[in-house]
Amino acid sequence: MMYVSPLPYYYYLPLYLLNDYGPTRPLPPVDPEFFRQSANESKTLMKQANMVLNQISESKDFSTHLMEAAQRSDFEEVKRLIHSIGVSSDVDIHFTPDSFRLTFKSKIAAKDCCRLTIALRW
DSSP: OOOOOOGGGGSSGGGGGHHHOOOOOOOOOOOOOOHHHHHHHHHHHHHHHHHHHHHHHHHHHHHHHHHHHHHHTTTHHHHHHHHTTTTOOOOOOOOOEEEEEEEEEEEEEEEEEEEEEEEEEO
């Protein structure tokens, strides 16, 4: 005996597939303002990250001091070195014996809007 469903087949599909196969819930109108502000704020984070990358790649002294401080697990010195080149963004700094990771963060009106993570090997 074969089972026959009392509902049409599109009731069993995921919601993202229903647009072409059946009714969907109405979507609210989009407001791109926060999205645009987030993109603009991300450009600022990219400038800050570029400053750090330029300093590391162009200054052997700076990169040596940074690596030595990380090797000693001197988090405050690593943070001081990063901010000494003019970084004003909020930055999470993580380092291991193999890698160095910076996550630049920003907020708009007290809401997290964007993050930019740079991960480097050493």
